[in-house]
Amino acid sequence: GAVVSQHPSWVICKSGTSVKIxxxxxxxxxxxxxxxxxxxxxxxxxxxxxxxxSKATYEQGVEKDKFLINHASLTxxxxxxxxxxxxxxxxxxxxxxxxxxxxxxxxxxxxxVV
Amino acid sequence: xxxxxxxxxxxxxxEGDSAVIKCTYSDSASNxxxxxxxELGKRPQLIIDIRSNVGEKKDQRIAVTLNxxxxxxxxxxxxxxxxxxxxxxxxxxxxxxxxxxxxxxxxVIP
Numbered sequence: 001g002a003v004v005s006q007h008p009s010w011v012i013c014k015s016g017t018s019v020k021i022x023x024x025x026x027x028x029x030x031x032x033x034x035x036x037x038x039x040x041x042x043x044x045x046x047x048x049x050x051x052x053x054s055k056a057t058y059e060q061g062v063e064k065d066k067f068l069i070n071h072a073s074l075t076x077x078x079x080x081x082x083x084x085x086x087x088x089x090x091x092x093x094x095x096x097x098x099x100x101x102x103x104x105x106x107x108x109x110x111x112x113v114v
Numbered sequence: 115x116x117x118x119x120x121x122x123x124x125x126x127x128x129e130g131d132s133a134v135i136k137c138t139y140s141d142s143a144s145n146x147x148x149x150x151x152x153e154l155g156k157r158p159q160l161i162i163d164i165r166s167n168v169g170e171k172k173d174q175r176i177a178v179t180l181n182x183x184x185x186x187x188x189x190x191x192x193x194x195x196x197x198x199x200x201x202x203x204x205x206x207x208x209x210x211x212x213x214x215x216x217x218x219x220x221x222v223i224p
Contacts, residue, residue, distance in 0.1 A: 042216075044203065046212070046213070093158075098146065103163075
């Protein structure tokens with residue numbers, strides 16, 4: 001499948017600070033990137049979709065002002081959790097649409113807000 | 115949008131027995147159905163997948179079946195081992211985003 005690099009793999013931050021998560025496509029160009037989050041003991045849920053050249057689209061219940069998504073280039077999508085709070089602690093993972101190289105996920109980022 | 119349901123939420127089996135996890139989906143346009151195994155603190159790992167033009171696929175002790183008419187697909191693990199203990203997620207996709215089931219926590223008792 002396609003190769004997606006996501007980092008950091010884990011991060012601990014203080015309440016009120018912001019954290020940026022990067023997702024890079026290494027061997028293909030992605031005009032779209034899906035961002036999922038997984039709360040402890042729950043399933044993965046789509047939270048937003050980044051689109052190169054246009055605004056991200058957010059799923060119902062996801063605060064767009066809190067989760068800033070930027071599709072900076074055809075190989076980079078970022079998710080910034082602004083003013084993070086403990087309830088934002090979660091596992092965040094990116095995934096491009098299926099392409100010629102198949103389906104893939106980033107390695108995931110475990111965010112812990114203390 | 116797509117709605118994926120997964121059952122059971124927890125499953126305990128004796129080592130050596132079989133485990134079956136079932137999922138249903140709602141969008142007839144979904145054409146790709148992967149199964150993921152997730153160990154604690156790690157990202158989901160693809161263990162097997164099936165596309166809508168195939169009814170069954172097997173890989174050693176793991177098999178997946180798909181019934182497009184009924185819109186359901188199942189994961190079968192035979193000769194279970196303690197290392198099979200994990201959370202398993204099914205998913206459905208039309209080629210864009212994934213819709214995940216709610217997960218099944220499988221415990222294999224030695």
